[in-house]
Amino acid sequence: LAKTTQPISMDSYEGQEVNITCSHNNIATNDYITWYQQFPSQGPRFIIQGYKTKVTNEVASLFIPADRKSSTLSLPRVSLSDTAVYYCLVGPGYSSASKIIFGSGTRLSIRP
Amino acid sequence: DVKVTQSSRYLVKRTGEKVFLECVQDMDHENMFWYRQDPGLGLRLIYFSYDVKMKEKGDIPEGYSVSREKKERFSLILESASTNQTSMYLCASSLGRTGSVYEQYFGPGTRLTVT
Numbered sequence: 293l294a295k296t297t298q299p300i301s302m303d304s305y306e307g308q309e310v311n312i313t314c315s316h317n318n319i320a321t322n323d324y325i326t327w328y329q330q331f332p333s334q335g336p337r338f339i340i341q342g343y344k345t346k347v348t349n350e351v352a353s354l355f356i357p358a359d360r361k362s363s364t365l366s367l368p369r370v371s372l373s374d375t376a377v378y379y380c381l382v383g384p385g386y387s388s389a390s391k392i393i394f395g396s397g398t399r400l401s402i403r404p
Numbered sequence: 405d406v407k408v409t410q411s412s413r414y415l416v417k418r419t420g421e422k423v424f425l426e427c428v429q430d431m432d433h434e435n436m437f438w439y440r441q442d443p444g445l446g447l448r449l450i451y452f453s454y455d456v457k458m459k460e461k462g463d464i465p466e467g468y469s470v471s472r473e474k475k476e477r478f479s480l481i482l483e484s485a486s487t488n489q490t491s492m493y494l495c496a497s498s499l500g501r502t503g504s505v506y507e508q509y510f511g512p513g514t515r516l517t518v519t
Contacts, residue, residue: 334510334513335510335512341506379446392437393449
């Protein structure tokens with residue numbers, strides 16, 4: 293499975309747009325990119341998933357360039373409640389689900 | 405909404421005890437997962453099941469076994485608990501194949517302490 297690299301931590305302020313980038317240089321043709329959010333003492337929560345170009349839902353946008361070697365999770369107008377750890381996962385789906393690796397994630401801190 | 409429940413929120417067991425952690429999902433998902441989460445190590449996959457009675461080892465299966473007799477229920481078993489198995493245990497489920505296997509829904513977790 294493709295190894296992912298994310299910043300360990302990021303800081304921002306309420307109302308700002310936050311972009312968290314994940315590098316996955318060894319991504320394979322049939323790999324999907326998935327992002328999760330985790331609050332302290334809770335299980336991770338699925339945010340968004342994409343394969344190429346741009347995906348948007350009510351919570352976030354996911355930008356994937358043409359070479360797919362990186363992806364960027366974009367959180368519009370963050371609030372204090374967006375303070376959490378964000379994980380990027382890359383993998384081909386069913387056949388390799390046993391090899392899922394969450395990594396250490398990015399700790400996002402939002403300030404007033 | 406998908407609901408994944410775990411049998412205990414907190415559990416304290418003694419070294420050498422056999423420990424059962426239960427997980428139930430109510431959305432008819434094919435896939436179920438057991439992870440453990442430790443500070444600085446992130447989430448690590450212990451076992452994955454893609455169907456009743458079917459399982460695959462994850463990253464750290466040593467010292468654990470699993471059971472999936474019914475589609476909605478996935479049990480994690482610590483045959484002989486040790487102090488290094490003190491951790492947060494998280495169960496998850498996902499719908500099916502290809503990319504959707506990564507759209508996982510997690511339970512609240514069980515914080516297990518082995519003394």
